[in-house]
Amino acid sequence: MTASSLARLGVSWIVVACAAVAILLLSVAWVRPALAASKRVSSTGIGAVAFFYGANVQAERFQPFDTVVIEPDSGFDPRTHTAHCPNWYAYVSVGEVTKQRAYYARMPKTWFAGSNTAWSSTIVDQTAPGWPAFFVDEIVKPLWERGYRGFFLDTLDSYQLVAKTDVERVHQQAGIVAVLHALKARYPQAQLILNRGFDMLPRVHEQVAAVAFESLFGRWDQSNQRYDDVPENDREWLLGQARQIHERYRLPVISIDYCPPGNDTCRRDIVRKIAALGLVPYVTDGGLQTIGDGGTVLGDRAPLRKVKFRRRRSVTLTDTQ
Incomplete structure (x- = not known):
């Protein structure tokens, strides 16, 4: 419902503005933790x-x-x-x-x-x-x-x-x-x-x-x-x-x-x-x-590019540590 429609119904602009601000604040409160969590998540x-x-x-x-x-x-x-x-x-x-x-x-x-x-x-x-x-x-x-x-x-x-x-x-x-x-x-x-x-x-x-x-x-x-x-x-x-x-x-x-x-x-x-x-x-x-x-x-948690690994050669295991 638009602000003009609300106004015709007798709802004041102040109420509309307050409601909009409240919705915006709630959205930020919910989205910010989600974004923070997404930065900690990787495809691995x-x-x-x-x-x-x-x-x-x-x-x-x-x-x-x-x-x-x-x-x-x-x-x-x-x-x-x-x-x-x-x-x-x-x-x-x-x-x-x-x-x-x-x-x-x-x-x-x-x-x-x-x-x-x-x-x-x-x-x-x-x-x-x-x-x-x-x-x-x-x-x-x-x-x-x-x-x-x-x-x-x-x-x-x-x-x-x-x-x-x-x-x-x-x-x-x-x-x-x-x-x-x-x-x-x-x-x-x-x-x-x-x-x-x-x-x-x-x-x-x-x-x-x-x-x-x-x-x-x-x-x-x-x-x-x-x-x-x-x-x-x-x-x-x-x-x-x-x-x-x-x-x-x-x-x-x-x-x-x-x-x-x-x-x-x-x-x-x-x-x-x-x-x-x-x-x-x-x-x-x-x-x-x-x-x-x-x-x-x-970069910020960019997924690693998937590649096709080369086939293993027949070699002897050596200590590479």
Whole structure:
């Protein structure tokens, strides 16, 4: 009904104006939260992702990101910083443990299968009786109680350093699957991002929010303490894995790449290369001690362009971490 019609009915202009203003204010009140929420939503379901393992987590600096993975031993409390980021993920190592972890001393030494000298860590035997229950009770439960609802599960392929036969590898993989099933059985609402773990995906993909891998274009060589370009064969192999994850499981795939700290050109160049392949990018320093660049440098939550991945070549898996 128009204002002139209302006037003929005896409704004053003041009433009409007040009604219009009230409707406008209500519209803004409803639309503003919707717009704010839409900025936090992405076609991937996890949005722009950051990984930060530094000791001083300044929550406000991660406001451009939707999902942030941090080192829980930093003492950060996600319950007090919900306004800055809706998805705080805790870094959790599945395949390895270091002496610095509080739970290390409580692990039976019979569970230790070897060592990773490059990272000064101990490899965990995934077939050890009681390991899935220990993982949930001693590692995940304290993090859940601190407010974490997402977990980035790392070192899922470390068993390959100690498993020498196909039978041993199958048993180790089954152990990791049991760990993930135990976690989701206790905490069905937990969101999981896997770092690699490609061999386990057929059995756990329904419990996973995303899959990550490291070093598609730029890598960090921990043993020699240097940054390197990723060989073409390694990149082709990883892209083959990404293609299968997209096609079979419809899961977002994250590529974590590395550049020297302070090299903005390197970071942003690699971010664009990764995004052009339809993957979720994040590029930072080798120790993940600085805040790097992700999909936020490409624009405000623009969906990543879908591309057809190239077919995998027959190459040997190499360690590109």
